[in-house]
Each structure stands twice: as C-alpha cells, then as structure tokens.
Amino acid sequence: MGLLGDELAFAQALTVQERESVMALGSRKRYPADAHLLIEGDRSSHVLIVLAGWVTVSVATDRGATRLILGLRGPGELLGEMAALDRHPRSATVRALGPTEAQVIGGDAFRRFLALHPRVSGLVIRQLTSRLRSADQERSALASLTVLQRLAHRLIELSRPDTSGPYSSFSRATSASPATSAADSVVHLAQDELAATVGATREAVAKALRLLRTQNIVRTGNRMVEILDPALLALLAEGHQE
CATH class of the missing domain: 1.10.10.10 (Winged helix-like DNA-binding domain superfamily/Winged helix DNA-binding domain)
Incomplete structure (x- = not known):
C-alpha cells in the first residue's frame, strides 16, 4: 500500500516543450495552509499542477466527519484529471498542508491539449492506472x-x-x-x-x-x-x- 506515488510526477515526465505548452494553458494560484484546492462532490472540471508545497488527497468515510487520506502529492503532480476527463463530480478533496502554489488549467483547455498530444495523454492514462492500482491495494490492506x-x-x-x-x-x-x-x-x-x-x-x-x-x-x-x-x-x- 502506498501513500506517496512511486512514479515520476506528471510535470517531470513532460518534455521541456510539452511542459511550457501545458503551463501556458493556465495561470498560477497561491493557496494558504489548510485551503481546499478541490472539494469532493464539486462539479468543477479544472485541473491543477502543483508547483510548490504539498497537499493531501482524502475522501469521506462512513464515520461522518472522519476522512481517509488516500495520498500525499507534491511538486509536479497533476490533480483533478478525473473530473476533467469524465465531467463527473470530484471524487476526493485536496487540501494544502502548507502554503501551496499550483497552475490552474481549465478542463476544456486541458482536454483539447490531450487530444493534440497523444504522448501526454498516455502519461495521464498511466497516472490514472497507477493510482487505481494503489487504491485497490489500500482497500485490500483495510480488509486484511x-x-x-x-x-x-x-x-x-x-x-x-x-x-x-x-x-x-x-x-x-x-x-x-x-x-x-x-x-x-x-x-x-x-x-x-x-x-x-x-x-x-x-x-x-x-x-x-x-x-x-x-x-x-x-x-x-x-x-x-x-x-x-x-x-x-x-x-x-x-x-x-x-
């Protein structure tokens, strides 16, 4: 079971040209400690690329106010891609552990970029697969x-x-x-x-x-x-x- 992603962060896996192009799609935003960058159940579809700081990814549990931390994400990590791709409500809440900076990119712009850049689209798919596998391992650990x-x-x-x-x-x-x-x-x-x-x-x-x-x-x-x-x-x- 893993809380920290073992694969190369999304932005670090991009070429210099790809990184410059994807960053140009959005704007930088600063968040104070404990701020919610994304909220579970929200209908927004933008994505974030963490530039500085660390965040937790968590979901609500059956115990009401209790939350289960699914992961810790740091610089270079892509967040919110599921809602951008399937346009369903957010599946988790992302909270800043300390002062955090992120590049905010609209969902429509991000989808168009992926359609024109198959290699980057492949990186997003690989990240989703890795996180799904990690989530399966976490569920198995909770049960066994x-x-x-x-x-x-x-x-x-x-x-x-x-x-x-x-x-x-x-x-x-x-x-x-x-x-x-x-x-x-x-x-x-x-x-x-x-x-x-x-x-x-x-x-x-x-x-x-x-x-x-x-x-x-x-x-x-x-x-x-x-x-x-x-x-x-x-x-x-x-x-x-x-």
Whole structure:
C-alpha cells in the first residue's frame, strides 16, 4: 500500500516543450495552509499542477466527519484529471498542508491539449492506472491487515530515505563500523493525521503506538514519531509477532 506515488510526477515526465505548452494553458494560484484546492462532490472540471508545497488527497468515510487520506502529492503532480476527463463530480478533496502554489488549467483547455498530444495523454492514462492500482491495494490492506500492520507499513513508507515528502527528516550517524552506523528517521505527523492515512481511529493508532513504544521500536513526541528499530518495524508490518 502506498501513500506517496512511486512514479515520476506528471510535470517531470513532460518534455521541456510539452511542459511550457501545458503551463501556458493556465495561470498560477497561491493557496494558504489548510485551503481546499478541490472539494469532493464539486462539479468543477479544472485541473491543477502543483508547483510548490504539498497537499493531501482524502475522501469521506462512513464515520461522518472522519476522512481517509488516500495520498500525499507534491511538486509536479497533476490533480483533478478525473473530473476533467469524465465531467463527473470530484471524487476526493485536496487540501494544502502548507502554503501551496499550483497552475490552474481549465478542463476544456486541458482536454483539447490531450487530444493534440497523444504522448501526454498516455502519461495521464498511466497516472490514472497507477493510482487505481494503489487504491485497490489500500482497500485490500483495510480488509486484511491489522491497525498495527497498517501503521507499521505507513511509518516505513513515510520514512524511506528516497521520500522527499513533507513528513520525513533524516540524519545519518557516523561510525567506524558500517555495521553500527544508522539512519535515524522521523515522521512528522500527529496521531489523528496518522490515523487518517491508515483508515483507523485515533484511539486505535494511539494503542498501536503505545505497543511500539513499549518494545522500543519507536519514540513519539509532539507531531513526531521517531523510528528506532526499522528492521523490527518491518517484521511487524509483515505480520510477525514480537
């Protein structure tokens, strides 16, 4: 299950000429932290290309006010393409984590551009396919994995050394022996935010974190989870019992 897209961001996969052409279709807009860039159920059809900042993509759940975070999107990511292509209501809400800038492109202009640029149209299809596959994996995880397993998976994903998202920071300790060198990883998320990324209640995530703390696998603080034993965390993610 993945929260951060593993494929190259849409704008980064474009050629220089393609990027210049698609950016010329719209205009830049700035959003403050917590602003809604797109709203689930809305009938608008424009698309966004994130230029700076990070956003969450979330959907409402059966628990009313609770939302499930489907993904984190950063610079270069294309958003809102489904409503632009099928003209149905928005399937998710996009919220700015911090100050964010995006290129806003009208749905009609975007559709015309894709009709004239088959390679770019193929990139959009590939992105849709990748996100659909990721959504299927998330649904499978919700049905088959415990909260502890889902939380362990998420902490590992968000603390990957190749993750450039807003929630992880890394410091590498130096040592004479490669066997004892370590990379300390810290995920900067509050418990309710972590709960939203794994489709669980805050109470269930708090219970799982307590278990991880008692086993010295993680250390927690204000909006922070530090991973102390990534190898054991990975075992728990696969269902091994401590």
